[in-house]
Amino acid sequence: MLTGDFEAIPETALDWHRAGAGAVLATVIETWGSAPRPVGSQLAISGEGGMAGSVSGGCVEGAVIAEALEALEDGTPRILEFGVSDDDAFAVGLACGGRIRVLVEPVGAALPEDLLADLVAARAARRAVAHVVDTETWDRRLAGPGDPMLGDRIADRMRADKSGFEGAAFLGIHNPPLRMAIVGAVHIAQPLVQMARLAGFAPVLIDPRPAFGAAERFPGETILDDWPDAALAAHGRDARTAVVTLTHDPKLDDPAIVAALDSEVFYLGCLGSTRTHAKRLERLREAGIPDDRIARIHAPVGLDIGARSPAEIAVSILAEIIERLRQG
Structure with missing residues (x-):
């Protein structure tokens, strides 16, 4: 059971995909220092225009949604990079601009439904997992504490609730509430x-x-x-x-x-x-x-x-x- 201020973004994306509406999962993988949304924040976009979650204070959402709908059409994942101006940053409560990178994954074509379903099941069972995406090969898997390839690094990230890169692999941490x-x-x-x-x-x-x-x-x-x-x-x-x-x-x-x-x-x-x-x-x-x-x-x-x-x-x-x- 999901409790607290738990954002059910993967769950929403899976529901939209299974309902036939199409779904894209966008994840912040890098951002400027005082961002309103931390690395690991997610936005789900449906092919019918539905939205859940956010990846910024509003200054890049429109561009992410447009790219997400294109990704839904061509079935390919992509990494978006935005240079945020000082004016745009100030508008969403930041002192200065910077850079934000967003991973966009259409469900089914790029992000397998089975993998997303396993992630949703792990979250429902309160099992800590990481969604690991190799941004060079686009291989994906779920990893838990004690993963032989990541060792103590994944445990450290889970304890700190800190998504981020390990080499070319992005680790999206999904801790229980x-x-x-x-x-x-x-x-x-x-x-x-x-x-x-x-x-x-x-x-x-x-x-x-x-x-x-x-x-x-x-x-x-x-x-x-x-x-x-x-x-x-x-x-x-x-x-x-x-x-x-x-x-x-x-x-x-x-x-x-x-x-x-x-x-x-x-x-x-x-x-x-x-x-x-x-x-x-x-x-x-x-x-x-x-x-x-x-x-x-x-x-x-x-x-x-x-x-x-x-x-x-x-x-x-x-x-x-x-x-x-x-x-x-």
């Missing part, structure tokens, strides 16, 4: 869910206590009222998920902590003082959790920025999560 599971619908959780969403995470609250997890306290949020370990199992605990426990109640926090430690979540942070965390460590060791797994816990949760209010604590938590995501 980021998620954040917050255990404990307490005061800190109120600003944290909003900040998480702004940072690109799909947040979910977990709290079996009706008074805490009331919809009135968190309007429009996803709230799971199951016991935390069961809720986390149902929600998913993969390498694109962060878990934060905020209840201060061992009956709720500890099952969530054990469930998170027994998974690939990239971050686990737990609210509480140094003294509270010491008692938490004792309980986990008594439960048989080895020290190397316990060491994954970030506690007291958040970067030490002197935070006091719930909003400031939420800032420190989100900052630590991003630090862990981007720097490992």
Whole structure:
């Protein structure tokens, strides 16, 4: 299931192609320094004039669409290069112009339907993959972590969410959407869910206590009222998920902590003082959790920025999560 601010551009292109409308997938492969759309951004164009996504702030879209429709007619891929003037750059919010390169691939003729379908399936299953296109031979394939030809380079790119070139091959990184599971619908959780969403995470609250997890306290949020370990199992605990426990109640926090430690979540942070965390460590060791797994816990949760209010604590938590995501 696709969640969060996930742009379903490959999915849209596949649907248009299968419906007989024709489809072209355009991907930013190089751009100027302060571009509104990063490398890897995509635009799907249908033969009937439909559009989804974008490759710039608007200054090159028209030219890309015109070339895409030509590519749909002749069936050949192409790389477009645009010199963006200072005036055009300023119009879309940039300080200066530069250069942008866009890969245009008509689905079916150049980008095989089966490969696009496999990419869509991987995204739906939350499997991190890269669409690898050799821009000299036009060979294409999907590659995942541990790919023998790319080695650690693909893992580094996936961790950084950074599409780009490796030699003549362009790697379009398709990571699963980021998620954040917050255990404990307490005061800190109120600003944290909003900040998480702004940072690109799909947040979910977990709290079996009706008074805490009331919809009135968190309007429009996803709230799971199951016991935390069961809720986390149902929600998913993969390498694109962060878990934060905020209840201060061992009956709720500890099952969530054990469930998170027994998974690939990239971050686990737990609210509480140094003294509270010491008692938490004792309980986990008594439960048989080895020290190397316990060491994954970030506690007291958040970067030490002197935070006091719930909003400031939420800032420190989100900052630590991003630090862990981007720097490992």
